[in-house]
Amino acid sequence: MRREVAQYCNENLHLLNLKQWVIKVSEDLPPDDAWADVEVSENLWEATIRISNDFFKETPESQRRILSHELMHVHDAGLERFINSLEGILGSQTFDLLNKAWDTETERVAEALSHVVCSLLPVPDFTLAKVLKKKEAGARRPRP
Numbered sequence: 001m002r003r004e005v006a007q008y009c010n011e012n013l014h015l016l017n018l019k020q021w022v023i024k025v026s027e028d029l030p031p032d033d034a035w036a037d038v039e040v041s042e043n044l045w046e047a048t049i050r051i052s053n054d055f056f057k058e059t060p061e062s063q064r065r066i067l068s069h070e071l072m073h074v075h076d077a078g079l080e081r082f083i084n085s086l087e088g089i090l091g092s093q094t095f096d097l098l099n100k101a102w103d104t105e106t107e108r109v110a111e112a113l114s115h116v117v118c119s120l121l122p123v124p125d126f127t128l129a130k131v132l133k134k135k136e137a138g139a140r141r142p143r144p
């Protein structure tokens with residue numbers, strides 16, 4: 001199912017003005033109790049999304065909003081690279097303060113924008129019900 005999520009993201013990137021990017025979906029889980037997180041490449045137009053198993057229990061509309069949130073973070077890639085480049089330049093206390101403010105503000109922006117821009121994306125269906133339906137259909141298919 002994670003492969004289908006990657007396909008969905010890549011097919012709709014142009015709707016969010018991210019068409020130069022390639023989105024990968026990792027088999028790894030995000031930390032904590034997050035539905036998802038995203039990590040952008042340091043030097044490529046590539047970002048990797050990690051999705052929790054709970055993501056697949058969400059409604060299709062919620063899944064769309066969650067993916068919109070992660071894709072909004074991709075727009076922050078250049079600023080995030082800049083912040084990360086300061087780690088060796090600033091003292092650790094100053095960098096930690098800056099990094100904490102960055103984390104808080106980028107979350108606030110991604111969350112706010114995701115509620116607005118998610119309506120630009122088609123409603124996906126990566127729900128467990130769909131997965132189970134697919135498995136049932138596969139099980140009923142006659143074997144050669």
Ligand SMILES: [Zn+2]
Nearest residue numbers: 069073107110
């Ligand atoms: Zn976020």
